[in-house]
Amino acid sequence: MSSYAIVVRAFDGEAPYLQSFIDHHRRLGVEAFYPVLAPGAAPLCRDIFAKNQIRFHESEGQRIGSVQDLIREDYVAAIDADEYLHPDLFRFLDEESVESLLMPWRLTASLDDDFFESAQKKFFVFPQVKSIVQTSALKRLRLHASNTSGSGRCLGIAQGQQFPVQHYYLRGLDDLLLKEGGVVRRTLAQSSGRKQVNLNADADSLDFPSRHARVAFLLNVLETRPEQLDPYSMTLDRSMLDYLRNSVDGDPDAAKQALRDSVARIQRVYRKRTIHREIRATQQLLASDPHKVSYQKRVLKLLRRDFEFRQSWLGLFENARDSLLMNRGRL
Numbered sequence: 001m002s003s004y005a006i007v008v009r010a011f012d013g014e015a016p017y018l019q020s021f022i023d024h025h026r027r028l029g030v031e032a033f034y035p036v037l038a039p040g041a042a043p044l045c046r047d048i049f050a051k052n053q054i055r056f057h058e059s060e061g062q063r064i065g066s067v068q069d070l071i072r073e074d075y076v077a078a079i080d081a082d083e084y085l086h087p088d089l090f091r092f093l094d095e096e097s098v099e100s101l102l103m104p105w106r107l108t109a110s111l112d113d114d115f116f117e118s119a120q121k122k123f124f125v126f127p128q129v130k131s132i133v134q135t136s137a138l139k140r141l142r143l144h145a146s147n148t149s150g151s152g153r154c155l156g157i158a159q160g161q162q163f164p165v166q167h168y169y170l171r172g173l174d175d176l177l178l179k180e181g182g183v184v185r186r187t188l189a190q191s192s193g194r195k196q197v198n199l200n201a202d203a204d205s206l207d208f209p210s211r212h213a214r215v216a217f218l219l220n221v222l223e224t225r226p227e228q229l230d231p232y233s234m235t236l237d238r239s240m241l242d243y244l245r246n247s248v249d250g251d252p253d254a255a256k257q258a259l260r261d262s263v264a265r266i267q268r269v270y271r272k273r274t275i276h277r278e279i280r281a282t283q284q285l286l287a288s289d290p291h292k293v294s295y296q297k298r299v300l301k302l303l304r305r306d307f308e309f310r311q312s313w314l315g316l317f318e319n320a321r322d323s324l325l326m327n328r329g330r331l
Contacts, residue, residue, distance in 0.1 A: 008035050078143055107125070107218055216267040
C-alpha cells in the first residue's frame with residue numbers, strides 16, 4: 001500500500017469548512033497534510049490544524065513549493081480546501097503504480113447557505129486539471145499540474161475522468177461573503193478572484209471581481225443540470241461561520257444582498273445559447289484529453305463576447321424578445 005499526502009493553502013475564510021476537508025481525506029487514507037499559510041495569518045485555521053495534530057508551514061505568498069522537500073509520502077496532491085479527492089483514487093494508484101495522473105474538476109455551486117450540507121446537488125465536469133504525482137519523481141509541485149521527471153506512466157484526463165476532483169466552487173452566499181466581502185483579510189499574495197474586471201469603458205459597463213463572473217457562469221450551467229446525490233458527507237462549523245459573518249463591517253445581510261445582485265447582473269449577460277454551446281464544447285474537450293484549460297480565462301472570454309453582442313442591434317432585439325417572453329410567462 002502506498003502512502004498519500006496533501007498540500008493545501010488556507011486562509012480564515014475557509015475555517016468553517018476546514019474540518020470537513022480534513023475528515024474527508026483522512027477517511028480516504030491521507031497520512032499527511034502540509035498546510036501552507038501566510039506568515040502570522042489565519043489564526044482560526046492554525047487552531048484547527050493544531051487540534052488535528054497537523055503541523056502547518058509559513059510562506060510569503062503561500063508558495064506551495066516551500067514544502068516540496070518536506071514530503072516523504074509516496075504520492076502527493078496539491079489541492080485547495082474546497083476541493084475533495086475521489087474515494088477510489090488511491091486504490092487505482094495502488095493497483096496501477098503510475099507516475100502522475102491528471103484529474104478534471106467536478107464543479108458544484110449555489111447561493112443557498114444550506115447548500116454545502118445538502119444531500120442533493122448539481123454538477124458540471126470541466127477540464128481544469130489537478131494532479132497527483134509520485135513524490136520520488138516530483139520535479140516541481142504546482143497548484144494544477146505538477147511536473148515530474150521520472151520514467152513511469154503519466155496519465156491524462158482520459159484516465160482521470162473516473163476520479164474527478166469535486167470542487168465546491170461556491171458553498172453558499174456566506175462563502176462568497178468570506179472570500180470577497182472583506183470579512184477576513186485575504187492572505188494570498190494575489191487573489192485572482194478579487195481582481196476587478198471592466199467589460200467596457202462606457203457608462204453601461206459592469207465592474208466586478210472576476211470571481212463573480214466565474215460563479216455566475218457556473219450557476220447558469222448548473223441550471224441545465226439534473227440534481228444528483230452528493231457522494232460525500234459535508235459538515236459546516238456554523239458557530240465559526242456566525243463569528244466570521246458578524247465580523248463584517250456594516251450589515252452582513254446587506255453585504256450579502258449586494259453580492260447576490262452582482263452575480264445576478266452577470267448571469268443576465270450570458271446568453272442561453274452560449275451556455276448550451278459551452279456545455280457541448282466542454283464535453284468535446286474532455287474527450288480530446290486536454291492538458292491545460294483555464295476555467296477563469298474561458299469564462300471571462302465568453303462573458304466579454306456576450307456583453308459585446310448585447311450592445312449590438314441584434315443583441316438589443318434579443319434582449320427585448322427575452323423580456324417579452326419572460327413577462328408572458330408570468331401572466
